[in-house]
Amino acid sequence: MTDPLFHMISDGPRPVAPFSHATEANGxxxxxxxxxxxxxxxxxxLPEGIEAQxxxxxENLKIVLGGIDMGLEHVMMARCYLTDFYRDYAQFNETYQSFFPKDRRPARTTIGVTGLALHALVEIDFICKRPD
Incomplete structure (x- = not known):
């Protein structure tokens, strides 16, 4: 096992809590x-509406991935959180799917939550794999 890496992207989004932009071990x-x-x-x-957010x-996720020489093609799993699930789910899906080719969509879970930092409507995290 390789030692874990803790990535902070200098031009990335300012963290809203104490965390690394990404962590990495064994690819x-x-x-x-x-x-x-x-x-x-x-x-x-924040931008107005679920589409803009x-x-x-x-785009912020792409910045983080780019800061560690990766891209959306490396995403294996996405976890998505929506504060108004029933109102925003369809429009969220339309916008989200535009970032991935139809034959390369990652696995995904989408969860309705009661609140997010900064009163955001959406938050997304990724699990990615570096090519061998």
Whole structure:
């Protein structure tokens, strides 16, 4: 087993709690759930609506992955959290699926929750695998 790595991406989103952007061991990478914040303006208001917030979260995840020389093609599992599941689920799916080719969608769980940091509508985390 290799020693774990703890990644902080210098130009990545500002953490909203005490965590690493990603951790890694033996080729497996666990990316912390990202919020719909703007890395270059972390105190700016969140985007309006589930579509805009989903895009921002996915762009933040891409920034984190890019900071460790990975991309969405390495995502094996996504866990998605929605604060208004029934209202936002369909639009969330439409937006989320646009980031992955139809034949390369990761496994996924989507959960309705009562709240997220910063009063966000969505948060997504990833489990990824580096190529051997």
């Amino acid at each position: 497996w990478v666990f990316v912390t759930g990202q919020m719909p914040t703007f890395p270059d303006a972390p105190d700016a208001p 989903t895009v921002r979260v996915m």
